[in-house]
Amino acid sequence: MVRELLTIGAFARAARLSPKALRLYDELGLLPPAAVDGDSGYRFYDPEQLERARLIAWLRRLGMPLTRIRHVCDLPAETAAEAIAGYWEQLQAETAARGRLATFLVDYLTGRGSSVDDSATMLGIRYVARSESGLVRMSNEDTAYAGPRLLAVADGVRGGAGDLASATAIEALKPLEALAMPAEDLLGALADAVDHADAQIGTIAAASSDGEAVTTLTALLWSGSHLALVHIGDTRVYRLRDGELSQITHDHTFVQSLIDEGRLTPDEAASHPQRSLLVRALTGTGGTHPDLSLHRAAAGDRYLLCSDGLSAVVSAASLQKVLAEEDGPQQALDELIAQAYAAGAPDNIAGVVADVVPLDAADAAHNVPSR
Numbered sequence: 129m130v131r132e133l134l135t136i137g138a139f140a141r142a143a144r145l146s147p148k149a150l151r152l153y154d155e156l157g158l159l160p161p162a163a164v165d166g167d168s169g170y171r172f173y174d175p176e177q178l179e180r181a182r183l184i185a186w187l188r189r190l191g192m193p194l195t196r197i198r199h200v201c202d203l204p205a206e207t208a209a210e211a212i213a214g215y216w217e218q219l220q221a222e223t224a225a226r227g228r229l230a231t232f233l234v235d236y237l238t239g240r241g242s243s244v245d246d247s248a249t250m251l252g253i254r255y256v257a258r259s260e261s262g263l264v265r266m267s268n269e270d271t272a273y274a275g276p277r278l279l280a281v282a283d284g285v286r287g288g289a290g291d292l293a294s295a296t297a298i299e300a301l302k303p304l305e306a307l308a309m310p311a312e313d314l315l316g317a318l319a320d321a322v323d324h325a326d327a328q329i330g331t332i333a334a335a336s337s338d339g340e341a342v343t344t345l346t347a348l349l350w351s352g353s354h355l356a357l358v359h360i361g362d363t364r365v366y367r368l369r370d371g372e373l374s375q376i377t378h379d380h381t382f383v384q385s386l387i388d389e390g391r392l393t394p395d396e397a398a399s400h401p402q403r404s405l406l407v408r409a410l411t412g413t414g415g416t417h418p419d420l421s422l423h424r425a426a427a428g429d430r431y432l433l434c435s436d437g438l439s440a441v442v443s444a445a446s447l448q449k450v451l452a453e454e455d456g457p458q459q460a461l462d463e464l465i466a467q468a469y470a471a472g473a474p475d476n477i478a479g480v481v482a483d484v485v486p487l488d489a490a491d492a493a494h495n496v497p498s499r
Contacts, residue, residue, distance in 0.1 A: 133174060135170070162177065251485065255274035255275075256481055259272040260476065260478075263472060267291065269293075270476040271295045273298045274480045275305050278301055283435040285342035297343050301322075314422065315421075322418055329341050345360055362381050363377075367423075369426065430483050437468065438478075442464060442471065
């Protein structure tokens with residue numbers, strides 16, 4: 129028996145979508161009609177398409193981008209449910225990050241809470257950066273950079289142009305080192321630079337063989353006694369303060385979302401087959417929402433920025449021990465990378481280690497932190 133097709137108007141009413149939306153979804157290949165009249169161009173839909181149309185409508189109400197909706201709609205039901213849960217976790221994390229930023233701005237504008245006064249002892253950093261290929265990799269998509277005011281790591285995704293994407297992301301931040309700005313301007317400057325990086329990555333993706341260029345990015349921008357953090361993906365920042373190690377970034381991965389929901393333990397996540405699946409990264413498609421936060425530094429702090437090629441194979445306890453016991457940044461980073469190699473180094477490794485130190489009058493006058 130041949131089912132009677134619905135006109136675009138009847139289908140729109142049944143799906144609670146507008147004809148204009150249906151035409152857009154057809155153009156995007158998200159919901160093509162079952163038939164198109166050759167003379168009039170009028171669209172007709174099969175009643176069995178209603179379920180997909182309603183799912184699209186629900187996901188749009190959730191705020192999901194159309195490109196992501198197309199991916200979710202093509203997944204098996206259980207996998208689609210996991211993808212939606214991951215997207216919702218992403219939205220909650222972004223909302224929480226914006227909430228922290230709003231709290232900072234309210235406190236700053238009303239004179240409460242965190243001050244951005246840099247009149248205290250001037251601080252600088254001693255730093256070192258390395259990026260090395262893993263033992264089983266033929267290429268290295270990781271990029272690491274350390275300068276007097278900028279520390280950054282980026283981990284390009286294999287395939288396409290991951291190496292170019294990671295290098296481009298960090299290059300977009302480097303001009304910020306030459307700009308004198310108060311601490312309260314750091315976050316806005318970083319957000320603008322990341323938007324610029326994402327646009328450049330889009331150009332790289334368009335020219336790549338598979339149309340993709342993806343990278344994570346984690347960076348600290350220095351001003352006086354403050355560090356502004358921008359973070360997207362699963363590259364990390366750790367801080368050693370008074371002998372205690374803390375991770376000050378939150379991974380944007382599928383398994384981390386499962387941990388946050390209590391559906392997976394950290395030990396289970398370490399061996400999960402999708403442990404490297406990112407839910408947020410720079411992809412060149414726009415709509416990038418990195419985490420942004422401002423941190424006050426203290427003399428004696430030691431920071432580690434690294435890709436998952438290090439954090440996935442060297443335990444937190446080992447990170448803490450090395451960072452606490454090694455004398456300088458170079459010795460600490462060399463030892464951490466040596467431990468990653470000793471563990472098999474299945475992935476490329478990017479790392480930055482920086483020590484926060486007080487500046488003497490001469491250093492402060494010339495704005496040259498010790499290395």
